Amino acid sequence: MPDVHSPEQRKKNMSAISSKDTKPEIFIRNELHKRGYRYRKNAKDLPGKPDIVLPKYKAVIFVNGCFWHKHECHLFRLPSTRTEWWAKKLEATRLRDKSNIEVLNLDGWKVLVIWECAIKGKYKRGTADLFDSITYWISEGQDNLEITHTLY
Numbered sequence: 001m002p003d004v005h006s007p008e009q010r011k012k013n014m015s016a017i018s019s020k021d022t023k024p025e026i027f028i029r030n031e032l033h034k035r036g037y038r039y040r041k042n043a044k045d046l047p048g049k050p051d052i053v054l055p056k057y058k059a060v061i062f063v064n065g066c067f068w069h070k071h072e073c074h075l076f077r078l079p080s081t082r083t084e085w086w087a088k089k090l091e092a093t094r095l096r097d098k099s100n101i102e103v104l105n106l107d108g109w110k111v112l113v114i115w116e117c118a119i120k121g122k123y124k125r126g127t128a129d130l131f132d133s134i135t136y137w138i139s140e141g142q143d144n145l146e147i148t149h150t151l152y
C-alpha cells in the first residue's frame with residue numbers, strides 16, 4: 001500500500017505508475033520461463049500493453065497491482081489525502097482495464113489477470129498451486145480468468 005502523505009513519497013509513487021517489470025511481474029515471468037513457456041513482454045501493440053503475451057496460445061497476462069488497478073481486496077485502500085482525485089483516477093484505470101480486455105477478446109485473445117494479492121500478503125496462494133492454475137489456463141482455458149487471493 002503506497003503511503004502518499006509526503007511529496008517525496010508521492011513522487012516515488014508516481015514514478016511507480018509507469019514502471020515496468022514490477023516484482024510480481026518478474027516473479028511470474030521467471031516461473032513461466034522455468035516451466036518452458038516463451039513469451040513477449042510489455043507488448044506495446046496490444047491494448048493495455050499486456051505484461052506477458054503468449055502468441056502460441058493466443059493468451060495475454062496482466063499482473064495487476066491491487067492499488068493501481070483498484071482491486072476490491074484487503075490490499076486496496078483509498079489514500080486519506082486527495083481522496084477524490086485518487087478515487088477518480090483509479091476508477092478511470094479500472095474502466096480502461098475493462099475496455100482493454102473487451103478489445104483483446106474481440107481480437108481473439110484470452111485474458112488472464114493475476115492480482116498482486118494472489119502472490120503477496122497473508123492470503124497469498126502457494127506457488128505450486130498458483131502455477132498449476134496459470135499453466136492449466138494457458139493450455140486449456142477457453143475464457144478470461146482472474147486469479148486473486150480468494151480463488152483456491
Ligand SMILES: [Zn+2]
Nearest residue numbers: 066071073117
Ligand atoms: Zn487484490
